[in-house]
Each structure stands twice: as structure tokens, then as C-alpha cells.
Amino acid sequence: MQSKYLIIGSSHTALEAATAIRIIxxxxxxTLLTRDAHLPYSxxxxxxxxxxxxxxxxxxxRDAGYFRANSIVFVPGADVASVDPTxxxxxxxxxxxxxxxxxxxxxxxxxxxxxxxxxxxxxxxVLRSLDDAVALRQAMQRAKSALxxxxxxxxxxxxxxxxxxxxxxxxxxxxxxxxxAYFQPKASAIIERAFTEHGVRMLMGRTFASIARAGEGIAAxxxxxxxxxxxxxxxxxxxxxxxxxxxxxxxxxxxxxLVDDRMRTNVANVWAAGDVAxxxxxxxxxxVNGILPNAVEQGRTAGADMxxxxxxxxxxxxxxxxxYSFFGQQAIxxxxxxxxxxxxxxxxxxxxxxxxxxKDGRLVGISTINDFVDAGIMWQLILRRTDLSAVKxxxxxxxxxxxxxxxxxxWR
Amino acid sequence: MASCFPTLxxxxxxxxxxxxxxxxxxxxxxxTANLAQSRIRIMPAANGGGPExxxxxxxxxxxxxxxxxxxxxxxxxxxxxxxxxxxxxxNCLLCTAGCSYAGIVYDAEVGHVTKCDxxxxxxxxxxxxxxxxxxxxxxxxxFNEYADKEDLxxxxxAACHGCNSELLIRHTMRKVGPDSVVAAPPGCxxxxxxxxxxxxxxxxxxxxxxxxxxxxxxxxxxxxxxxRVGRNVTxxxxxxxxxxxxxxxxxxxxxxxxxxxxxxxxxxxxGYMNTGMQSSGVTPYGSWTSTTPVGGAMQGKRxxxxxxxxxxxxxxxxxxxxxxxxxxxxxxxxxAKAIExxxxxxxxxxxxxxxxxxxxxPSSMTTEVCxxxxxxxxxxxxxxxxxxxLRFTHPxxxxxxxxxxxxxxxxxxxLSEEQIAHIQRTVDEKIGYLRQLTQxxxxxxxxxxx
Numbered sequence: 046m047q048s049k050y051l052i053i054g055s056s057h058t059a060l061e062a063a064t065a066i067r068i069i070x071x072x073x074x075x076t077l078l079t080r081d082a083h084l085p086y087s088x089x090x091x092x093x094x095x096x097x098x099x100x101x102x103x104x105x106x107r108d109a110g111y112f113r114a115n116s117i118v119f120v121p122g123a124d125v126a127s128v129d130p131t132x133x134x135x136x137x138x139x140x141x142x143x144x145x146x147x148x149x150x151x152x153x154x155x156x157x158x159x160x161x162x163x164x165x166x167x168x169x170x171v172l173r174s175l176d177d178a179v180a181l182r183q184a185m186q187r188a189k190s191a192l193x194x195x196x197x198x199x200x201x202x203x204x205x206x207x208x209x210x211x212x213x214x215x216x217x218x219x220x221x222x223x224x225x226a227y228f229q230p231k232a233s234a235i236i237e238r239a240f241t242e243h244g245v246r247m248l249m250g251r252t253f254a255s256i257a258r259a260g261e262g263i264a265a266x267x268x269x270x271x272x273x274x275x276x277x278x279x280x281x282x283x284x285x286x287x288x289x290x291x292x293x294x295x296x297x298x299x300x301x302x303l304v305d306d307r308m309r310t311n312v313a314n315v316w317a318a319g320d321v322a323x324x325x326x327x328x329x330x331x332x333v334n335g336i337l338p339n340a341v342e343q344g345r346t347a348g349a350d351m352x353x354x355x356x357x358x359x360x361x362x363x364x365x366x367x368x369y370s371f372f373g374q375q376a377i378x379x380x381x382x383x384x385x386x387x388x389x390x391x392x393x394x395x396x397x398x399x400x401x402x403x404k405d406g407r408l409v410g411i412s413t414i415n416d417f418v419d420a421g422i423m424w425q426l427i428l429r430r431t432d433l434s435a436v437k438x439x440x441x442x443x444x445x446x447x448x449x450x451x452x453x454x455x456w457r
Numbered sequence: 458m459a460s461c462f463p464t465l466x467x468x469x470x471x472x473x474x475x476x477x478x479x480x481x482x483x484x485x486x487x488x489t490a491n492l493a494q495s496r497i498r499i500m501p502a503a504n505g506g507g508p509e510x511x512x513x514x515x516x517x518x519x520x521x522x523x524x525x526x527x528x529x530x531x532x533x534x535x536x537x538x539x540x541x542x543x544x545x546x547x548n549c550l551l552c553t554a555g556c557s558y559a560g561i562v563y564d565a566e567v568g569h570v571t572k573c574d575x576x577x578x579x580x581x582x583x584x585x586x587x588x589x590x591x592x593x594x595x596x597x598x599x600f601n602e603y604a605d606k607e608d609l610x611x612x613x614x615a616a617c618h619g620c621n622s623e624l625l626i627r628h629t630m631r632k633v634g635p636d637s638v639v640a641a642p643p644g645c646x647x648x649x650x651x652x653x654x655x656x657x658x659x660x661x662x663x664x665x666x667x668x669x670x671x672x673x674x675x676x677x678x679x680x681x682x683x684x685r686v687g688r689n690v691t692x693x694x695x696x697x698x699x700x701x702x703x704x705x706x707x708x709x710x711x712x713x714x715x716x717x718x719x720x721x722x723x724x725x726x727x728g729y730m731n732t733g734m735q736s737s738g739v740t741p742y743g744s745w746t747s748t749t750p751v752g753g754a755m756q757g758k759r760x761x762x763x764x765x766x767x768x769x770x771x772x773x774x775x776x777x778x779x780x781x782x783x784x785x786x787x788x789x790x791x792x793a794k795a796i797e798x799x800x801x802x803x804x805x806x807x808x809x810x811x812x813x814x815x816x817x818x819p820s821s822m823t824t825e826v827c828x829x830x831x832x833x834x835x836x837x838x839x840x841x842x843x844x845x846x847l848r849f850t851h852p853x854x855x856x857x858x859x860x861x862x863x864x865x866x867x868x869x870x871x872l873s874e875e876q877i878a879h880i881q882r883t884v885d886e887k888i889g890y891l892r893q894l895t896q897x898x899x900x901x902x903x904x905x906x907x
Contacts, residue, residue, distance in 0.1 A: 061523055087526030093547040099527055103545065106528055338554045341523045368550035375550060375563060417563045420554035421520075436503045449559045450500050453509030456558070 047144035048076035048118065050351060051135060053125050054151030055079035056087055057337055058319030058344035060106060062149050065348025067115050073352075075116065078123040078135070078143065080152075083175050084108060085119075088153070089337050092202030094178035096209065101179055125152070128294040130312045147351045150291075150302060150310075150317040151344065154284035154335055159194070163256040167263045169278040172199050184277050188212055192265055192275035194253060196223035198369060200281030201236070205371055207277075208245050215246040215273050217265070222249055227367045227378040228412055229400050231393060235414050239372045248273070286321040286333060299323055301333040306359040308347035316351055318343035327362030327428070328381065328409075334363035338424075361428050368420055379423040380410030390441050401441055406434035411444060422448040429455075460604075461597030462537025465497075465512065465573075465580060472508045472590035474499060478582035485581035486571070494566055496573040497582050497591075498559070513560030513573040515539055520555030521572075530561075537597075538575050546570065589855070596786050606631045609661045616649040619813040619820025621782045621827065622724050623649060626695055628785065629722065630662070632792050637691040638683065639664040640676040642705060644697030645812075646724065648731040651695070669700050673708040677717035684718075691720055691796055698725040702738040702765045713772035713803050720799035722806045723765065730815035738763050742883065743876050745868040746815075756871060761883060766807035767894075770841045775802030778840035778850075781809050783827035787838055787850050794840070809836050817867025826865050833862040834888050839895075847894040859884050 050066055052059045055077050066075055079085075084105040093099040112119045124138040128148070135143040156171040158164065170181045185191070185207060193204045196218035208214045216223070222233035223240075237247050248267065256265045262276040286301040297303045297311040301323035304310055308318045318324075319340035326332040342360065349357040369376040380402065383389055387404040395415075402410035408426045411418060426433070426448060433440050433451075440447040479495035487494040498511040515532075519539050522530045529545035530552055532538075541561075548569055552561050561572040573580075575593075583591045609630035616623040622645055630637070639660055641647045652666045653659020667675045672694050680692035701709055701723040709721060728746050729735040736746040739762045745751050749758040769777045776798040780788040788808070795804035811826040813819065818826055830836045831853060838851040859881045863869040872880075 057523065057526075064518075064523075089526035089549060089551065090547065093527065098547055099545070104527060106526075337526060337551055338520075338524050341520060341555070345523075366554055368554060370548045370550065373568065377550065377553075379554075417565065419556065419559045419562060420550070421556040422559055424554060425557045439503060446500060447503050449498065449511045450503035450507075450509045452557055452559070453500070453511060454502065 049073040049146045050075040051143055051145035052077045052149040052151055054153060055085040056153060058151035058340040060085055061341050061344030062348030063117055065345045066352040069352035069354045076118040076120060078120045078125060080124045082122050086175055088173055091172050091178040092206060095182050095203055096206035101175055125290050127290055130295055130315055148315045149347050150321055151319045152287035152321045154286050154320040157283045157285040158280060159282045161253040161256055167256055167258050169280050171280055172203060185210055188276035190275045191277040192273050193279045193281060195281035197281055203279055204245055208243050215248060217248045217251055219252045229382060232398050232412055232414050235396060235398055236371055239374060243372060284335060288321060303331060307350040308343055316347045318347040324360055325362050327364045332363050336366055338366055339363055364424060364427055366420060366424055374415050375417060376414045377418055377420050378412035379420050380427050382410055406432050408433060418445045419448060422452045425452060461600040463593060463595040463597055466592040466594050467510045468590045469508055471588045473588055474508050477585045478591055481581040481585040485576060494564060496571055511559035514558055521552035521561050524551045524555035541572055599785055599789060603631045610651060611658050614649045617814040619823045621823045622646060622810050625724060625782050625808055633691050633693055633796060635662055637662050637693055638679055640667045640672050640694040642667045642672040642696050642700035643669050644700050645731040646695045669704040671708050672696055672700060672705055673712035673721055676719050677712050680719055691799060693720045695722055698723055698739045699729045699737045713769060713774040716774050716802040718799055718801055720795050720804045722808060724808050724810045726810045726812040728815060730812045734815040739765055743869060743872050743880060751871045769805045773843050774805060776804040776842050779807045779838055781827045781831055783824050784838060784851055791840055818865055829862040829865060833857045833859045834884050835859055835862050837888060837891055846897055
């Protein structure tokens with residue numbers, strides 16, 4: 046089999062790259078290989094599949110008609126085993142060989158499992174694929190109690206959904222507070238409080254010492270001696286890029302696949318983007334920035350570069366960004382939370398919270414709870430290093446309005 | 458499937474911050490007058506000035522859609538609107554991270570994101586804007602309709618940089634179509650190479666280079682011959698203003714009076730631009746030309762332009778209209794009528810064609826100059842037929858001072874305050890005269906048809 050453009054992966058990064066390629070090259074053969082059995086979907090939708098808000102058959106991002114109309118070959122169930130850049134080939138687990146001219150690796154990430162004594166001997170769930178989500182939803186029907194390991198976005202989403210379904214939920218997190226990668230302690234406190242009020246037991250700053258089977262369920266012993274029993278265990282302790290198949294390929298990896306600002310790897314004709322890639326951070330070192338908007342940006346850049354688009358936009362650098370809804374409340378976080386030389390303003394009232402970080406008169410980070418700011422505008426203010434000196438007081442008082450005013454001026 | 462779509466245009470300079478648009482939007486979308494629920498947001502500027510706008514741009518390549526994990530946002534291939542499906546939305550707010558315009562935002566009142574949906578093509582905000590600050594622009598439909606039609610001129614016409622006559626004739630012939638014969642008297646249009654060879658250069662339809670003096674009558678004769686042999690073609694003249702208003706006038710006037718079945722288009726660049734920018738009968742007062750120089754004795758043209766399109770209405774031919782390439786929808790509507798009318802009688806279109814080379818303005822400014830001609834009432838867009846009389850097709854209620862138009866153009870650079878005031882007076886008079894003509898329309902009787 047052969048394809049001028051070969052993309053491994055089928056989620057946001059792969060789909061954006063395919064779009065960017067088709068803008069320039071409408072005729073070149075283009076193939077998406079994916080290990081998944083399903084039409085493309087987003088990992089971000091999975092908590093909503095668990096909750097029942099999204100139906101598994103109604104979450105596809107592209108259908109067969111789209112692939113037909115855009116002359117894209119979509120190959121599900123294609124598990125890539127190895128890549129040989131010297132021969133320009135990809136080998137599948139089935140033994141099938143694909144020949145490429147340009148290869149994009151957009152394999153995303155898989156759950157990263159902690160080394161906990163006994164974990165291998167118990168049944169547990171993870172949440173990264175549609176099949177995972179369907180399995181968890183089924184298990185929830187029978188469970189009266191659940192234990193979630195990890196208070197990141199996936200774990201918190203799942204905990205909320207299970208709590209809403211009437212399940213008694215406990216969340217265990219190694220960090221001292223929930224969602225510590227995105228939010229300040231005070232913001233996390235508001236989030237944790239909402240969970241506690243809804244009957245979720247939040248066990249922060251703790252981890253599993255050991256875990257064992259107990260009847261149909263599990264019994265976990267925590268490092269502080271607490272024991273937690275549950276019918277169901279969900280492990281959400283982060284993800285790691287899917288790069289195992291690159292062993293021996295010569296493609297350079299660190300935490301993820303190392304890429305330049307056009308998503309090129311160290312190997313000719315091979316690009317990598319999205320959750321699997323490690324590209325330069327906006328403020329420095331190369332980082333894996335596993336968030337959806339980042340996957341979209343990098344996918345566009347990679348696709349445009351692969352198709353020799355003269356208008357290719359170099360990746361501007363990874364900025365952490367997240368939007369998070371919990372129990373009808375909203376949390377938004379863009380940028381980083383401080384550091385030397387930064388000027389931090391914190392304000393809060395009525396279950397709302399706002400944390401703004403400025404440096405040299407420029408925005409470097411903002412996070413809010415129940416205080417809507419336009420994440421896209423905040424992101425742009427950071428990327429453009431917009432000088433806020435003249436409107437600093439206004440911005441701190443009303444970042445939403447001031448941000449909109451400034452961006453409107455930009456577009457003139 | 459359409460590929461170009463209508464869009465909302467915001468003219469910040471005309472907005473006085475009355476917020477009527479926001480009230481109308483909130484009413485239309487939420488049934489309340491709560492401005493927080495408006496999907497169009499007018500704001501003062503952060504540091505004075507303004508007003509500023511936050512509104513969905515219905516992007517062609519929308520990142521909100523790319524960021525949506527649930528398929529709730531889709532760029533509608535028929536309308537161009539980015540549709541939001543509440544049944545699929547999971548409230549993750551990632552769409553808001555993809556938008557730099559605050560076009561899709563979380564509305565706490567309703568508990569989900571909201572965005573402009575263009576009110577199914579009839580935006581409530583535009584309807585209530587009495588300041589002209591919001592416009593719903595539908596010109597994109599022209600592209601959808603004509604982009605795939607054959608361009609009936611070959612590539613490589615040698616028009617000057619920024620020439621809008623080339624734009625005009627390419628648009629025109631796309632609409633007129635291949636069953637046509639073209640007369641092109643001396644002027645810029647043949648000068649740029651439209652009278653070519655065997656359809657390999659110039660026009661791809663039969664085209665002949667008439668004399669400056671006989672275009673209309675010669676074309677009418679050609680049309681008669683086509684009729685005689687039973688071929689239905691559009692006989693169309695692409696003439697300059699010299700070939701129409703001066704040397705060509707007796708034949709145009711004769712054809713109009715006889716109501717010969719032709720479509721005569723006068724491309725008015727206010728002089729003999731092809732031969733060295735000499736003045737013509739329609740060169741406006743005050744213009745520098747090579748025959749109305751600026752010096753000790755003379756400050757540009759001393760006499761007024763004759764109002765040729767109004768003169769043409771006095772012939773009672775079947776259709777007369779003025780047009781501008783800055784208002785192509787208006788032009789296409791008139792061209793459609795003119796093509797139809799020219800099967801039985803004479804249609805005369807007077808298209809104003811600012812000339813970067815001869816008028817001395819940057820070639821990038823042609824369309825802006827066209828637009829300012831209309832905005833200042835320096836020219837008026839109207840149409841006339843003997844039954845309905847004259848009516849404005851794009852009335853300008855609050856015209857800008859004509860000085861704003863004159864200052865864009867090098868040939869008026871020397872004008873004194875007095876001369877500018879004089880031009881403003883004549884512009885006002887001309888519009889007043891046209892207004893009176895529109896009144897007359899209702900007073901006159903229906904003409905005899907035989």
C-alpha cells in the first residue's frame with residue numbers, strides 16, 4: 046500500500062493536518078491509519094460519553110462521506126508496529142506495509158499507569174478511548190461506590206459524572222490539591238468544595254500504598270493508612286505519548302517526539318504533532334502540551350508544512366490552556382501561574398475567583414472560576430505579547446471587556 | 458454548494474454607540490432586553506476612541522469548529538454560518554479558546570455558549586441600525602453565481618495596474634455570455650488588447666473595432682443582420698466616455714432615439730485616458746488633464762461635465778442606468794435588466810471608472826475611489842425606464858463631504874477652497890435635480906408602446 050501523505054492517528058491533530066494538506070494539495074493521496082476501530086472522535090468527549098450526555102454513536106468528528114468527498118483513505122484497526130524512515134515505510138502489526146512520501150505521527154497519548162503494589166492484580170478502568178468510555182459506563186450501572194486515582198481533568202470529570210449518577214465517589218490525588226497543573230490553590234479549593242458538597246470524598250496529598258481485590262470490588266490502602274473500598278477503580282494518573290513503535294526508527298524522542306516549530310522531526314519526511322509531540326514552549330524548553338487547542342494548532346502547522354504551503358505558520362510555542370466545567374460552574378486557565386519578576390493579582394468573591402499574572406506589562410497567565418473570560422483572546426494577548434501597560438488597571442478590573450476591546454483594535 | 462457567503466460588516470466610524478443592535482439581538486435571540494444576551498457586542502475603546510466590536514466572523518476556516526470535541530459546531534456548507542447544535546454541545550468551552558474575536562462566549566443566563574447565527578440571513582441588528590454602521594453584505598453571491606462561468610476575455614490584457622475597466626468588462630461578459638457580439642471603439646478597452654485574434658488573444662467572442670463616431674449605429678446594423686439570419690445575440694458596445702459623449706454622441710443619440718436593440722455601455726473614466734489624458738465632455742470641473750492644465754491662466758477644467766446618463770434618459774430609450782464597480786450587486790442587477798431590454802430596445806449603462814493612471818491615485822485605491830464617488834454623492838446610482846421614470850438604487854442619506862473624495866485623487870490636488878466649495882454646490886444641485894426627476898416619475902403617464 047502507498048500514500049503520498051500518510052498520517053498515523055485520526056483525532057484532532059490528524060484531522061487538522063488532513064484539512065491543511067487538502068487546502069494545498071487536492072489530489073495527492075492521503076491516508077489516515079488508526080489503531081481505533083471507530084470513526085474519528087475526540088478523547089475530550091469521553092467523560093461525556095461516560096455521563097451519557099454524548100452517545101457513543103453520535104460523537105464522530107468526520108464520517109465516511111467526508112473522507113469520500115475529500116479523497117482521504119481512512120483505515121481503522123491499523124495498529125502501527127514500526128517505522129523505517131530509510132525505506133519510507135510503516136509496518137502494521139498485521140504485517141501490512143505502507144509506503145509514504147511524507148509521514149505525520151499523530152498517535153496521541155495513552156494512560157500512564159502508576160507503579161502501585163497490587164494494581165496488576167485488580168480490575169481497573171482507564172479513560173482514553175471510546176471503548177474505555179463505554180466499558181466504564183457499563184461498569185457504573187452496577188457500581189455503588191467508585192475510587193478515582195488522580196485529580197486531573199479526566200479524573201475529575203469522571204468523578205463528577207459518577208457522583209451525579211448516584212455513586213459514592215472518592216478521589217485520591219498525590220498533589221496537595223486538585224487540578225494543580227492548571228489552577229491556583231484557591232481556585233482548586235473552590236472546585237474541591239463543589240465536589241465535596243456533592244458528596245465526593247476528596248483525598249488530596251495522598252496516594253495508594255497498595256491495592257487488592259475485595260469481593261467484586263477493590264480495597265485500597267493509602268500512604269497515610271486510610272483504607273478505601275470501592276466497587277470500581279478508575280486510574281487517571283496522566284498520559285504518556287504513544288512512541289513505542291518508533292524504537293529503532295532513528296526518530297529522536299524525549300518525553301515525546303522532538304519537533305521543530307514546523308513539527309518536523311530530526312528525520313527527513315517525518316513530522317509529529319499533537320499530544321505525541323514535544324515542541325518548543327512559548328517560554329522556553331520543549332514540552333509536551335497535551336491539550337486540544339494545541340493539537341489543532343500543531344496539526345495545522347504540520348499539514349501545511351507537509352504540503353509545502355507557502356503560508357505555513359510556524360508553531361508559536363506551547364501555552365498551557367484549559368477550560369473546565371464542573372457541576373454547572375466554569376473554570377478557565379491560560380498561561381502560567383507566576384515565576385520570578387511576575388506581578389500577581391488575585392481577586393475572588395461569591396464562589397468566583399480571578400488570578401492574573403503580568404510580567405513586564407504583558408499578560409503571561411490568567412485563571413478564573415465563574416468569571417468568564419475569552420480564552421482565545423487571552424491566548425492571543427499572551428502570544429502577541431500585547432503591551433497592557435496603558436490599560437493595566439482596566440485589565441485587572443475587567444479582563445473580559447478589556448481583552449475584547451484590545452483584540453477588536455487589533456483587527457482594525 | 459456555495460463557497461462564498463454573506464457577511465456582517467461593521468463601519469465603526471458610523472457607529473454612535475446607541476446599542477440598538479444589541480437590544481434587537483437580545484430580543485431576537487432571548488426574548489428579553491438584557492444586553493448581556495446580545496450576540497453582537499459594541500464596546501467603547503479601551504483607551505478612548507472606538508467603538509469596538511465583538512462578534513462571530515463566521516470564519517471560513519473556523520478554529521472553534523476544529524476545537525469542538527463533540528461535533529456540536531459545524532460550518533454550514535450552504536449558508537456559511539457556523540451552526541451550533543445544543544443537543545451535541547457538552548459545555549466544555551474549548552470553542553472559546555479557538556476564537557480571537559469573542560464570537561462565541563459562555564452565557565451564564567442560559568448556561569451554554571452562544572454565538573451569532575446571522576438570523577437566517579436577515580440579521581435583526583442590521584435592520585435596526587439607523588446609522589448605517591452595520592451592513593449585511595451579500596456580494597459573495599456574485600462569486601458563487603459567476604466564478605464558474607467562462608471569462609470571455611483571454612489572459613494578459615494590457616490594462617494599467619489597478620484598472621477597473623478590465624474588472625468591469627470581464628464581469629460584464631461573464632454575465633452576458635458567449636452568444637454576443639462586441640463593438641469596441643477607440644479607447645482604453647481596445648487599447649488594452651481586447652480586439653484580439655481568433656479568440657486566442659483579446660475577447661473570445663466576435664469583437665470589432667468600430668470608429669469613434671459610428672459605434673452605436675454600426676452595432677445596431679450588425680444586430681439587425683444577426684436577427685435577419687435568425688440568431689439571437691446580445692449586441693454590446695464597450696465604449697469609453699469620449700466615444701460616447703463627444704465624437705460618438707450623434708450615433709449613440711440616434712440609436713437611442715430609434716430605440717435600436719443594443720446594449721451600450723459607456724465606461725466613463727472622465728477623459729481620453731488612452732491617448733494621453735485629454736479632457737472630454739464628461740470631465741468634471743476642476744480636473745487636471747493634459748488639455749486643461751494647471752498653471753497661471755487655468756486651474757484645471759473651467760466648465761462642468763455634461764450629465765450624459767441624464768441626457769440619455771431624454772431619448773426615452775428602453776433603459777438607462779448608472780453604475781459603479783464598487784457596488785457590483787447593483788451593477789449586476791442593472792446588467793441583467795439591460796441584457797433583457799436590449800433584445801427589443803436600447804439599454805444604456807453608464808459605468809463610472811476611476812483611472813489610477815490618468816487621475817493620479819495609487820492603483821491599490823481604485824475600488825475605494827469608486828466607493829467614495831458614491832458615498833459623497835459625486836455620482837449617484839440610479840436607473841430609468843420610460844414607464845417608471847427615474848429611481849435611486851443606492852440612495853445615500855448622509856453623504857460625506859465631496860472634499861473627502863477629491864483629496865484621494867491627484868488630478869484635484871491643486872483645487873482651492875473656493876473650487877472645492879463650488880464642486881460641493883454642483884454635487885448638491887445635481888442630486889437635487891435627480892431627486893426632482895424621481896418625483897416626476899409618479900406624475901407622468903404611461904408611454905405608448907406602439
